[in-house]
Amino acid sequence: MSDTEPRASETTPNNPPTPPKKSDPIEQRDFANPTINIIQSASRKASTSDLSSISRESTPPPLPPRPKNLGLLDSRPSTSHSTAPARPQLVSKATTQLSYSDTNTYNNETQSDSHSSGASRPKNYFGLNFGSRNTSDVEDYASMRSFAPTEVGIGDAESMIGELGGDREKSLLRSLGHRFEDQESESMFPPDPQFEEAFKHEFDDIPDMEADGSNEESVMLQWRGKLKHFLILSSAGKPIYSRHGDDQLITNYIGVVQTIISFYQSANDTLRGFTAGDVRFVVISKGPLNLVAITRLPESESQLRTQLDALYMQILSTLTLPSMERMFATRANYDLRRPLQGTETLLSALADGFTRGSPSTLLSALECLKLRKSHRHIINNTLLKTRSENLLYGLIVASGKLVSVVRPKKHSLHPGDLHLIFNMLFEAGSVKAGGGENWIPLCLPGFNNTGYLYMYVSFLNLEHPTKQMQERPQSRSGDGDEVAILLISANKEGFFEMQSMRNMLVEQLQINGSIALIRDAVKKGRPRCTDIVPGTPLRHFLYKSRGNVQFVMPGFEPAFADSIERRRLMNLYGKLHVQLHGKPTSLKIHHETSTTYISLAWTTPLFELYCVAPGTTSRAALAQAANKVIQWVRMEEERVFIIGGAVF
Amino acid sequence: MADLGAPAQPKPSSSVKLVLLGEAAVGKSSLVMRFVNNDFQENKEPTIGAAFLTQKCNLPTRTIKFEIWDTAGQERFASLAPMYYRNAQAALVVYDITKPSSLTKAQHWVAELQRQASPGIVIALVGNKFDLASPSGGEGVDDVDAAPAAEGETNEDEESIDARRVPTKTAKAYADEESLLFFETSAKTGMNVAEVFTAIANAIPETSLKGPRGVGGQTNLGRQEDARVNLTGGRTEGPKEGCAC
Numbered sequence: 001m002s003d004t005e006p007r008a009s010e011t012t013p014n015n016p017p018t019p020p021k022k023s024d025p026i027e028q029r030d031f032a033n034p035t036i037n038i039i040q041s042a043s044r045k046a047s048t049s050d051l052s053s054i055s056r057e058s059t060p061p062p063l064p065p066r067p068k069n070l071g072l073l074d075s076r077p078s079t080s081h082s083t084a085p086a087r088p089q090l091v092s093k094a095t096t097q098l099s100y101s102d103t104n105t106y107n108n109e110t111q112s113d114s115h116s117s118g119a120s121r122p123k124n125y126f127g128l129n130f131g132s133r134n135t136s137d138v139e140d141y142a143s144m145r146s147f148a149p150t151e152v153g154i155g156d157a158e159s160m161i162g163e164l165g166g167d168r169e170k171s172l173l174r175s176l177g178h179r180f181e182d183q184e185s186e187s188m189f190p191p192d193p194q195f196e197e198a199f200k201h202e203f204d205d206i207p208d209m210e211a212d213g214s215n216e217e218s219v220m221l222q223w224r225g226k227l228k229h230f231l232i233l234s235s236a237g238k239p240i241y242s243r244h245g246d247d248q249l250i251t252n253y254i255g256v257v258q259t260i261i262s263f264y265q266s267a268n269d270t271l272r273g274f275t276a277g278d279v280r281f282v283v284i285s286k287g288p289l290n291l292v293a294i295t296r297l298p299e300s301e302s303q304l305r306t307q308l309d310a311l312y313m314q315i316l317s318t319l320t321l322p323s324m325e326r327m328f329a330t331r332a333n334y335d336l337r338r339p340l341q342g343t344e345t346l347l348s349a350l351a352d353g354f355t356r357g358s359p360s361t362l363l364s365a366l367e368c369l370k371l372r373k374s375h376r377h378i379i380n381n382t383l384l385k386t387r388s389e390n391l392l393y394g395l396i397v398a399s400g401k402l403v404s405v406v407r408p409k410k411h412s413l414h415p416g417d418l419h420l421i422f423n424m425l426f427e428a429g430s431v432k433a434g435g436g437e438n439w440i441p442l443c444l445p446g447f448n449n450t451g452y453l454y455m456y457v458s459f460l461n462l463e464h465p466t467k468q469m470q471e472r473p474q475s476r477s478g479d480g481d482e483v484a485i486l487l488i489s490a491n492k493e494g495f496f497e498m499q500s501m502r503n504m505l506v507e508q509l510q511i512n513g514s515i516a517l518i519r520d521a522v523k524k525g526r527p528r529c530t531d532i533v534p535g536t537p538l539r540h541f542l543y544k545s546r547g548n549v550q551f552v553m554p555g556f557e558p559a560f561a562d563s564i565e566r567r568r569l570m571n572l573y574g575k576l577h578v579q580l581h582g583k584p585t586s587l588k589i590h591h592e593t594s595t596t597y598i599s600l601a602w603t604t605p606l607f608e609l610y611c612v613a614p615g616t617t618s619r620a621a622l623a624q625a626a627n628k629v630i631q632w633v634r635m636e637e638e639r640v641f642i643i644g645g646a647v648f
Numbered sequence: 649m650a651d652l653g654a655p656a657q658p659k660p661s662s663s664v665k666l667v668l669l670g671e672a673a674v675g676k677s678s679l680v681m682r683f684v685n686n687d688f689q690e691n692k693e694p695t696i697g698a699a700f701l702t703q704k705c706n707l708p709t710r711t712i713k714f715e716i717w718d719t720a721g722q723e724r725f726a727s728l729a730p731m732y733y734r735n736a737q738a739a740l741v742v743y744d745i746t747k748p749s750s751l752t753k754a755q756h757w758v759a760e761l762q763r764q765a766s767p768g769i770v771i772a773l774v775g776n777k778f779d780l781a782s783p784s785g786g787e788g789v790d791d792v793d794a795a796p797a798a799e800g801e802t803n804e805d806e807e808s809i810d811a812r813r814v815p816t817k818t819a820k821a822y823a824d825e826e827s828l829l830f831f832e833t834s835a836k837t838g839m840n841v842a843e844v845f846t847a848i849a850n851a852i853p854e855t856s857l858k859g860p861r862g863v864g865g866q867t868n869l870g871r872q873e874d875a876r877v878n879l880t881g882g883r884t885e886g887p888k889e890g891c892a893c
Binding site: 318319341342345437439441442455499 | 697
C-alpha cells in the first residue's frame with residue numbers, strides 16, 4: 001500500500017502560475033496514484049466524474065519523488081522554526097489575515113493548474129516559519145497544497161510568537177529524546193476565548209424588548225453578538241422568519257436587506273452576497289422569497305447557499321410550491337408567517353443544526369447505522385414482505401441514521417428530503433415528544449414539490465417493541481437512541497393501512513431478531529477512530545461515498561466531545577471542503593497544517609475523505625492513516641453504507 | 649392497536665373515537681398527554697399533522713377505550729380535519745381561557761361538527777389553562793368579567809396577574825345553549841382532565857357503542873377525495889384565513 005499513499009508533498013502556495021502544459025502531468029499523477037487500487041477494485045460504483053482521468057488510471061504515472069528530508073519531516077521537529085526560507089515571495093504576498101476562502105479570486109482558466117489558485121488567495125502566510133518543510137520539494141508543486149496556519153492567532157503576531165516559543169521548546173525537548181504523547185482529549189485547536197464566548201450564547205434566546213425601550217441597547221448587543229443569522233423575507237419585504245430576535249428587533253434590518261436586494265434587482269442584477277467587516281452575507285432569491293444568511297463563522301458561500309436551500313425546502317415542505325405561489329399571486333405582500341405558523345421550530349432546528357455544524361449538510365449525504373450485511377438484508381426483506389399496497393417509501397431510522405429503506409424502483413430518496421424528515425423527527429422533537437403515532441402531511445420537495453405525501457411515524461420502544469403503542473406510549477425516549485418507523489404514502493387516508501403494516505413489520509422484526517440487532521447497533525454508537533484503525537493518529541474523519549451519497553464518520557468523542565470543539569472541527573472540515581469544491585478550481589488533494597493540527601482532504605470519483613490529526617503527527621503518518629481508513633471503509637462498505645436497499 | 653382489550657376484560661369494552669379540535673396553542677396535545685401519560689411539558693412544540701393515541705377509561709359498568717386523534721390547530725391543517733372527525737363519537741373542542749379569539753374559533757368548530765360530523769357526536773367544550781387564572785377569578789361560575797388591563801402575552805406569568813380573558817359564565821352559557829359538555833381544565837396541574845374524559849365516556853349512549861374495533865378505527869378509510877400526491881388544491885390558501893367554516 002505504500003505505493004499508493006498520497007504523498008505528503010506540498011507546494012509553495014505563492015509560486016507563480018506554471019504554464020498548463022507543465023502542471024498537467026503533475027495533476028494527473030497526484031490524482032491518479034493514490035487511488036488507483038480503489039478505483040479499479042470498486043469501479044462499479046464509480047460516479048461519472050472525469051472520463052479522462054479514469055482513462056489515465058490504467059497507466060499510472062510515476063510517483064512524485066519523496067522529499068529528501070523525509071526523515072526530518074516525519075519527526076517534524078520544526079513546525080515553527082523561524083529560519084526564513086528562500087522563498088521571499090511568500091512574504092511579499094502576505095495580505096490580510098482573514099481567510100475567506102470563498103472570496104478567492106479563482107482566475108485560472110484551467111482546472112489543472114489549480115495550485116496557482118493558492119497564489120491568489122488572500123491568506124496570510126505568517127508561516128514562513130514553515131519553510132523548512134518546503135526545501136526539498138520546490139519543484140513538487142501540484143494540485144496539492146500545504147498551508148501554513150491561517151487560523152492561528154489571526155491578526156495577532158504576539159500570540160503567534162508565543163506559540164513559536166512554545167513549539168521551539170517542544171522541538172528542543174524532542175531532540176533531547178522526549179516523546180510527546182498527545183492526550184486524546186487535548187484540544188486540537190488553539191484557544192479562542194472570544195469565539196468560545198460567542199458560541200456559548202449562540203443559542204440563547206434574545207429577551208423581548210421592554211415596552212419603554214429601556215433594554216434596547218443590551219438586546220441589540222445580544223442580537224449583534226450572534227455568530228449567525230438567518231432571515232427569510234418575501235420579495236415585497238415582509239418578514240417571514242428570523243432565527244434570532246422578534247419582529248420589533250429585526251424590522252429595520254429586514255428593511256435594509258430588502259432595500260439592498262431590490263436595488264440590485266431593479267438593475268436586473270442578482271445580489272448573491274457581500275462581506276462587511278468580518279461578516280459574510282449570502283442571499284438567495286427563490287421566486288417570491290428572499291433568504292439571507294449572515295455569518296461570522298468561517299463558511300463558504302456555497303456552503304451557506306446549501307443551508308439556505310435547505311430552509312427553502314423546509315418552507316416548500318410545509319406549503320408546496322404551487323400553493324405558496326398562489327398565495328403570493330393573489331397578494332404580493334401576503335404574510336407567509338400565517339400559513340407557516342408552527343413551523344418556526346423546524347426552521348430553527350435546521351438553522352441551529354447548521355450553526356452547530358452538520359457533516360450531513362456539509363457533505364449532502366446521509367449516515368447509516370452500521371449493521372452486518374446479512375442483518376440488513378433480513379431487515380430489507382422484512383420490509384419488502386410486509387410492504388402494504390399504498391406504501392411509497394418505508395424507512396427505519398435510528399437516531400438520525402438510516403437503518404433500512406424500502407422504495408419503488410423508479411424513485412430514489414433525495415438526501416435533502418431525508419434531511420428535512422430527520423430534522424423534524426430528531427432535532428425539532430415535536431413529533432417525538434407527543435408520543436403516540438403520527439400522521440403527518442408533508443411535501444418532499446426533492447421528490448415532488450407540488451403535492452403532499454402522508455407520513456406515518458411511530459417511535460419504537462426498543463426494549464418492548466410490541467408494547468409501545470398499546471396503551472401508554474412513552475412520552476420521552478432516551479437520548480439519541482430513538483428508533484422510528486416511517487411509512488410514507490400518497491394516500492391521505494392511509495393511516496390505518498400504514499399502522500397495520502407497522503404492526504406486522506415490528507412483529508416480524510422481533511421474531512427474526514432484527515430489533516435486538518438494531519438495538520445493539522444503536523447502543524454501540526459510532527466507533528472511535530482508534531477502534532477503526534488501532535493506533536491511528538487520526539482524531540476524526542469524514543468519508544463520503546459519492547456513489548451512495550452516504551457518509552461514515554467515527555464518534556466525536558473523545559477529542560471533540562463538547563459542542564465548541566465540534567464546531568471548530570466543522571469549521572476545519574468546512575475549509576477543507578471548500579478546497580475540494582471551490583469553483584472553478586478544485587483540488588483533488590489538499591493538505592493543511594497548523595501548530596495544533598494536521599489535516600488532509602482528498603477526493604476521487606469514488607469518495608471524499610477529510611481527516612484530521614494532532615499537529616505532532618507527521619505527514620507520512622497522516623497519509624498512511626488516511627489510507628487505512630479507506631481500506632477499512634472498503635472492507636466494511638456493505639456494513640456502513642446501504643447499497644441498493646430494498647427496492648420493489 | 650391489536651384487539652387485545654376485549655377478551656381479557658370482564659367488563660364489556662368498547663372503542664370510542666374521539667377527536668380534539670381547537671386553535672393552535674390552546675393545549676390540545678397537553679390535555680392528551682395529561683390524560684394518557686399523566687405528564688406535562690412546558691412549551692411543547694406544535695403538533696404537526698395529527699397524533700393518534702389510545703387510552704382506556706374505566707367506568708363502573710364498562711371500559712371505554714378512547715382512540716384519540718390529537719389534531720394540529722394551525723390553519724393549514726384545517727382542511728384535513730374532516731378526515732379525523734368523520735364518524736367520531738366524541739369531540740373535545742378546546743379553547744384557551746386567556747385568549748378570547750380561541751373561543752370564537754372553538755365555536756366555529758362546534759358549528760362545523762354539528763353540521764358535518766355524525767349526528768350523535770358528543771361534544772365537550774373545554775377551556776384550558778385554568779392555572780393561569782388567578783384564584784380570585786375563581787373556580788366555577790363567578791363573573792370574572794373584570795379582567796385586569798394587562799395586555800396579552802402574559803400567559804407565562806402566573807404569579808399575581810389574572811390572565812383570564814374568557815369568563816366562565818360566557819363559555820358556560822354558550823355550552824348550555826348548544827348542549828355541550830363544559831369544563832375548565834388545566835393540563836398543567838391536571839385539574840379536571842380525567843373528569844372531561846370520564847364525562848364523555850358516560851355521555852356516549854350505550855347504543856352507539858360497539859366492540860373494540862367498532863365504529864372507531866375503520867372510519868378513516870372512507871374516501872371522499874382524490875388523495876394522490878397532487879391533491880393540494882385548497883390547502884393553506886390565503887383567502888380562507890381566520891375561519892374554516
